[in-house]
Every structure is written in C-alpha cells, then in structure tokens.
Amino acid sequence: MGKIASSLRQLVMQRAKFRCEYCCLSQAGQAATFHIDHIIPVVAGGGTTSDNLALACVSCSLRKSARQTVTDPETKKEVSIFNPRQQVWTENFRWDDVRVVGLTATGRGTQSCRC
Helix, strand or coil: CCCCCHHHHHHHHHHCCCECCCCCCECCCCCCCCEEEECCCHHHCCCCCHHHEEEECHHHHHHHCCCCEEECCCCCCEEECCCCCCCCHHHHEEEECCEEEECCHHHHHHHHCCC
16 A cells, blocks of 8 residues: 555545544544545555545544455344445434444444444
8 A cells, every 4th residue: 555645635634524434533632643544445456546535533444444344233244334435424323422323234334343
C-alpha cells in the first residue's frame, strides 16, 4: 500500500466531518489519529481513490482490517461489510445511548466484527 497524498487525506477527513464513517466517533479529543481506510482493501484490488477511502477510528480500522464480508449474527448469512460510499449510515445503524446498534444484516454484521 502506497502513501496517501496529503490532499486526498484532507478530502477524506473533511468529507467525513472528522468522524469515523463506521461508528461516527469524532476525531476531536481522541489521542490516536484516525486511519484512512481502504473500503475495498488494496489486496482485493481496491484503489487509493477518494471513492474507496473512508475515515475510520483506530478500533473500527483494526477490527475491519481487510474484511469485505461479515456474518450477520441474527441470520447467520454472510453479508457485505458496511460501505460508507454506497450505503447510508442511518439506514443500517442507530445509537442506543452509548453504543451503535445494527438495524440491517449489514449493520449487525459490521457491528459484530467490532466485538
């Protein structure tokens, strides 16, 4: 994986409003710098382009890793992991006080890879 240009990094962070695109955690006040995640991993042919990059907190980035699919814990079916460029966060997740809850198979599966 090559280095991501500073201008592209800035575009990704600003587009995400400096929030993790998987859990909505704000970068503000966090000790660790958020990662620029390849939605489709480089090893799977994903490019370093704005439409394949997402801002991810350290926790989400490390747990997602190079995954593209996860198992929905409710249906036990394999589903695609949440794609912030193609899907709407509020259609797949909701906040339940202090945690994110998956509403769809994709949401539940994506959340299950965080546990």
